[in-house]
């Protein structure tokens with residue numbers, strides 16, 4: 180399968196419009212900073228690592244027409260304002276700006292484009308390593324002999340797969356690694372209301388990869404965990420605070436609560452680009468509130484094959500749509516990073532950020548007790 184974001188020889192980006200999946204695969208071209216920002220705001224591209232990558236290229240494109248300091252800082256701020264919760268966007272924009280800030284204006288656009296490309300290569304490599312670290316952790320969660328009749332049962336929320344990254348995904352990377360190794364595995368896919376990233380995107384990409392899966396309503400996970408039908412939960416993240424609190428798609432917190440109550444390990448796949456030492460804890464992370472229309476309406480396919488939007492409730496109904504929630508660190512069994520598996524706590528995160536690498540050294544009381 181090819182990478183989610185590609186460049187062409189005209190210096191443009193090619194990707195898939197994720198708002199149309201799973202019913203239509205339409206390739207789109209992003210040729211300007213404006214195109215990149217629009218794609219992030221409209222969620223044609225989404226998922227923390229992917230919006231970081233598109234933001235990085237967007238900054239490079241902005242510098243093509245005007246490589247001055249003024250434009251560099253203004254475009255950085257303007258792209259950053261596209262979506263607030265995923266720290267990868269700020270991380271990627273900072274990385275590109277730092278790379279070009281000291282260069283002569285005439286050299287900036289090409290250097291920024293190159294840096295965005297390196298960032299994408301790094302993302303693919305990091306995610307591959309998350310897969311390698313995470314696979315044995317998930318495998319060890321199995322409650323007995325695995326077979327096709329009793330596969331490893333993993334529950335995931337939202338889409339933290341290939342579509343959310345350049346390649347491999349974060350939360351789905353260990354699942355792909357296990358499937359490639361021939362381990363019998365089945366994924367419970369949370370539908371992920373209101374935008375249905377699980378039903379529309381995760382189910383689609385698992386089907387492409389030939390990984391067995393079943394979509395469940397968001398509220399079904401607790402019952403499945405209580406009945407022993409979930410060996411482990413793994414999600415992605417949009418930002419991890421210095422104390423290990425995790426911001427991820429709305430509904431993640433409830434899954435973590437249910438997992439803790441049922442002694443099911445709850446893993447968060449977390450590239451280092453998602454760690455935010457500037458956020459002391461989850462309370463300081465800005466939560467994106469999106470349009471109420473995402474709650475009051477839904478998109479679907481009619482029997483004639485056409486795709487349309489329908490109202491789910493009366494126009495007079497008020498709705499609220501927080502896009503993310505915070506899972507407290509105490510509910511997270513471990514963070515699976517590209518450098519190893521660490522505890523979701525202040526010390527382990529600070530050590531990782533200081534040293535740049537860790538061994539597979541996590542053994543928290545919480546994890547041992549599940």
Ligand code: MRU
Pocket residue numbers: 225226227228265336337338339340343344348349350376414415416417427428502
């Ligand atoms: O609103 P979205 O679809 O961008 O939210 C995506 C998520 O919450 C993912 O879990 C997260 O960004 C990690 S993607 C590897």
